[in-house]
Amino acid sequence: MINMDKTSSSFPAARLIALAAAALLAGCALGPDYAGPPEAAPQAAHGGQFVRGGDSATTTAPINQWWQGLGDAQLTSLIERALQANPNLGIARARLQQSRAGLALEQANAAPSVGASALAGHARLPPANLGALTGGASSGNGSPTSANLYSLGFDASWEIDLFGGRRRAVQAATATADAAQASLADVQVSLAAEVANAYISLRDRQQRLALGQQAVQAQEQMLQLTGQRVERGTASSLDQLRIQNQLDASRADLVPLQADRDAYLNQLATLLGQEPGTLDGELAATVPVPLPPQQVAVGDPVSLLRRRPDVRAAERTLAADTAKIGQAEAARYPSLKLFGVIGLGGTHPSDLTRLDDFAALGAPMLSWNFLDFGRAKARVTQAERVRDEAEMKYRQSVLEALRDAEDALSRFRYGRVSVATIARTKLSADRALALARQRYQAGTGTLIEVLDTTRQQITAQQNLLQAEANLTRSFVGIQKALGLGWSDEQG
Incomplete structure (x- = not known):
């Protein structure tokens, strides 16, 4: 690497030529060489372990x-179809192809440029002008004269990469393409998690809807039986009114669940690149929410940082x-271009076949905008500050990746405790409902007690369903935080 940050515009010409020759021969380039990302998380980088996993996580590779x-075969099918047809993936793939085309362009810019031209012209000129053109005397008769002109030429140009500006451009384009590849993988990770969360929420709402509808049916039967008892004088109108109020409340509880169910169906269709309702x-069938395993394989933080696409994208952006x-540095110094032209021509088409009668021109051109009043230096400073910003973004992405993983592990760990606690509550509610019904049938309990106990049991069931869905969503959150679900084949 050649460091010329302190060079002024009055750099001696002899020293500049020597430096250019040394750079060309040694294949060096101006600007800093990329030596890898900074160490943003020392503990994680030196073999640390996740601190929030507890007995819910293992160090086995995920x-x-x-x-x-x-x-869940249905969930697997939905995710795999989304990874093929989601529009956001199409956008990310298009951006990847754009970056690869940019890389190909930069590589082509470093090669010579060769062109060809052909001309067949007819000129109508005054005699004096024709004589001046041919080197003879003017005819002086005042009559216009015609002439033909034919030419065929080839030209070539090549800018020699004296200070490595082209090489730095190729390096930047390569890193940009790698960042686009990582961004595509990040979209895949987010998409798989989004499909899974929508599917889990859908199954949760469907189950709670089915449970609520069962409760409504039971209360409708109770309302009918109570009406018969009111007619016989064995129940009061107050009992009938309370059951009616309970029934109306249960029906109202179904409305938001139905709206959520339809919304998640629409979301899943859109994620699969299809129209809502498809x-x-x-x-349509109501099936249980898929439950996660007791323990989750998470590996270690080092493998997490190597695998997470957003961290890799930030690192590649830093490299670019x-x-x-170096590109900005190279623009501060002279550029050397080689030009060459070979041409054939004359006033008759046969002149184009005279290969021994041709015109040739070859010339190097050295250009240097040495008096730019600090513009080039300002561009270098700007590039350096952009690089500093990219480094901070990389550090932030590393810390956020580790935080995401720790948060998800903590939610999963305590989610298991929540499910176990609510399951015990639901079991107690089942027993209480059974006892209330036995007392009512034996005549030692009231219908109001049965209704209250039934409502508590339904609430406990709904809470358990919700806790189980949250636990599975926490499992999905771990997988997303670990950066899982992407494939290079999708590029």
Whole structure:
């Protein structure tokens, strides 16, 4: 690497030529060489372990296609179809192809440029002008004269990369293409998690809807029986009114669940690149929410940082911005271009066949905008500050990746405790409902007690369903935080 940050515009010409020759021979380039990303998380980089996993996580290497571990064939199908047809993936793929085309352009810019031209012209000129053109005397008769002109030429040009500006441009374009590849993988990770969360929420709402509808049916039967008892004088109108109020409240509870169900069906269809309503028939059946395993394989923080696409994209962006400093540095110094032209021509088409009668020109051109009043230096400074920003973004992405993983592990760990606690509450509610019904049938309990106990049991069931869905969503959150679910084949 050649460091010329302190060079002024009055740099001696002899020293400049020597420096250019040395740079050309040694294959060096101006600007800093990229030496890898900074160490943003020392503990994680030196073999640390996740601190929030507890007994819920193991250091076993995780599985990239994590959704298969949930054992739900419908979910697996939805995710795999989304990874093929989602419009956001199409956008990311297009951006990747754009960056690869940019890389190809920069590589082509470093090669010579060769062109060809052909001309067949007819001129109508005054005699004096024709004589001046041919080197003879003017005819002086005042009559216009015609002439033909034919030419065929080839030209070539090549800018020699004296200070490595072209090489730095190729390095920057390569890193940019790598960042686009990582961004595509990041979209895949987010998409798989989004499909899974929408599917889990859909199944949760469907189950709670089914449970609520069962409660409504039971209360409708109770209302009918109570009406009969009121007619016989064995129940009061107050009992009938309370049951009616309870029934209306239960029916009202179904409305937001129905709206959520439709919204998640629409979301899943859109994620799969389809119109809303397309998946309604396919997902109409009510099935349980898939439950995660007791323990989750998470590996270690080092493998997490190597695998997470957003961290890799930030690192590649840092590499690209580092190379762009060299581009800006090279623009401060002279450029050397080689030009060459070979041409054939005359006033008759046969003149184009005279290969021994041709015109040739070859010339180097050295140009240097040495008096730019600090513009080039300002561009270098700007590139350096852009690189500093990219470094801070990389550090931030590392810390956020570790935080995401720790948060997800903590939610999963305590989610298991929540499910176990609510399951015990639901079991107690089942027993209480059974006892209330026995007392009512034996005549030692009231209908109001049965209704209250039934409502508590339904609430406990709904809470358990919600806790189980949250636990599975926490499992999905771990997989997303670990950066799982992407494939290079998608590029």
